[in-house]
Structure formats: C-alpha cells, structure tokens
Amino acid sequence: xxxxxxxxxxxxxxxxxxxxxxxxxxxxxxxxxxxxxxxxxxxxxxxxxxxxxxxxxxxxxxxxxxxxxxxxxxxxxxxxxxxxxxxxxxxxxxxxxxxxxxxxxxxxxxxxxxxxxxxxxxxxxxxxxxxxxxxxxxxxxxxx
Numbered sequence: 001x002x003x004x005x006x007x008x009x010x011x012x013x014x015x016x017x018x019x020x021x022x023x024x025x026x027x028x029x030x031x032x033x034x035x036x037x038x039x040x041x042x043x044x045x046x047x048x049x050x051x052x053x054x055x056x057x058x059x060x061x062x063x064x065x066x067x068x069x070x071x072x073x074x075x076x077x078x079x080x081x082x083x084x085x086x087x088x089x090x091x092x093x094x095x096x097x098x099x100x101x102x103x104x105x106x107x108x109x110x111x112x113x114x115x116x117x118x119x120x121x122x123x124x125x126x127x128x129x130x131x132x133x134x135x136x137x138x139x140x141x142x143x144x
Contacts, residue, residue, distance in 0.1 A: 031142045035061075036121065038135035040097065042071065048141070052077045054087070060096065069096040073103055084108045099127020107139055115141050 030048040035041070036058075046056035053076055060069035073091025084106060091101040105121030117139040124132050 032140060034119065034137060034139040036119075036135035036137040038133055040069070040133055041135070042069070044071075052080055054089075056091075063096075067096060070094055071101055073101055075103055075105075082114065083110070093125055093127075097125050097127065097129060097131060099125050099130065101125050113143075115143055117141070 032046045032048065034044045034046070041061045042058045043061055044056045044058040046054045048054050055074050058071035058073065071091055071093040073089050075087040075089030077085045077087045079086040086106055088104045091103065093099055093101050101123055103121050103123040105119055107117050107119045109117040119139050120136045122132065122134050124130065
C-alpha cells in the first residue's frame, strides 16, 4: 500500500509540476495563476469562461509532497466590474482537511491593464474536521 501511495504521489508531483511550468508559458487569453497566503497556503491555475465562470485547480504549498492537498473549485462572479470581481463558488478538497470547499472572495485589479490583481477569500471547508480558512494574495491573468 505504501509503495502504491509513493508511486501515486510521484506521478501526481510530476503532473502538477508539468501543469505549473508548461501551461503558463503557452497560455494567452483567459488563463490565470494565483497565490493564496494563509495557514493553509496554496497556488492555483484557472481559466475564465465568459469573464464570469472560473474553474480552478489549487495545490497546497509549504508542505511535503506526501501531504500535498489538492482542491478543485468552480467560482462564479456575482459582480464583475472593471476594477473588481466579487465571487462565490463550490469545490472539493482532498488529502488534508478533506471536504467541501465554499470559496467567497474579492479580486481587485488596480492597474490599467487589469492583468495583475490582489484578492481576499473566505472559504469554509466542511468535512470530518470543518474549518474556516481566510486567505489573501495575488492573481495574474494572461490576457492581451
């Protein structure tokens, strides 16, 4: 069982590294990356669909690969203005505080290009050990 877990962890690590190295280098249009700082920090890669719907893959940072958590969330912009977005969504988290994730947040784009932004997010994680995670960070959209 441990060998299978190590093999899966190694494969998962390779896939995640591939995603975070290759995708940003070839993307244009609606792809984006983000970093969230909190007690459970993570990085994310997302794709904006019609400037409102944002599926995002999030991977925990500041821990060993064996303990790496992964989240898949889908957020929807409740308010989508030129300088900011208010969003809410739903997702799932596995491997460390496993459960349902309900992100609610604010993206702020202070620069004229609207590519670089700041964000804050509050996310209840509901599972065996439920908790309320607050995070802040940066976001970059690969737009032209």
